[in-house]
Amino acid sequence: xxxxxxxxxxxxxxxxxxxxxxxxxxxxxxxxxxxxxxxxxxxxxxxxxxxxxxxxxxxxxxxxxxxxxxxxxxxxxxxxxxxxxxxxxxxxxxxxxxxxxxxxxxxxxxxxxxxxxxxxxxxxxxxxxxxxxxxxxxxxxxxx
Ligand SMILES: [Zn+2]
Ligand SMILES: [Zn+2]
Numbered sequence: 001x002x003x004x005x006x007x008x009x010x011x012x013x014x015x016x017x018x019x020x021x022x023x024x025x026x027x028x029x030x031x032x033x034x035x036x037x038x039x040x041x042x043x044x045x046x047x048x049x050x051x052x053x054x055x056x057x058x059x060x061x062x063x064x065x066x067x068x069x070x071x072x073x074x075x076x077x078x079x080x081x082x083x084x085x086x087x088x089x090x091x092x093x094x095x096x097x098x099x100x101x102x103x104x105x106x107x108x109x110x111x112x113x114x115x116x117x118x119x120x121x122x123x124x125x126x127x128x129x130x131x132x133x134x135x136x137x138x139x140x141x142x143x144x
Contacts, residue, residue, distance in 0.1 A: 013109070022062045033121055036123060037121070051106070052104040067080045090105055123139060
């Protein structure tokens with residue numbers, strides 16, 4: 001599918017800090033999940049990651065990211081964490097139990113405006129200064 005003819009809002013693009021890796025996807029994501037798990041915190045060097053779930057057949061990736069595989073500490077699931085080998089930006093994740101989905105790190109989007117967060121997961125790992133959102137679904141562990 002070509003995104004050239006699509007209306008501006010029907011496609012989003014993003015890239016790593018140096019631009020070696022870029023991507024574009026069409027349509028709305030399946031979900032936008034804030035993850036507070038320990039691996040997301042360490043991988044991003046931040047308090048949580050904002051994960052945009054995009055069907056694999058709607059995303060086009062340019063460049064060759066390096067991959068680091070992690071095993072979920074509590075569920076044992078494998079994740080391929082893809083990052084730029086030049087600038088180190090974490091950019092994409094693939095869950096082995098969900099191979100038809102590519103997870104985009106929202107901080108790498110060129111324009112993240114208008115994303116709607118669907119839920120927060122691994123709340124029990126959240127850094128203790130983070131205030132719960134009043135009406136966003138929250139799960140202590142995986143969304144299940
Ligand atoms: Zn880069
Ligand atoms: Zn996580």
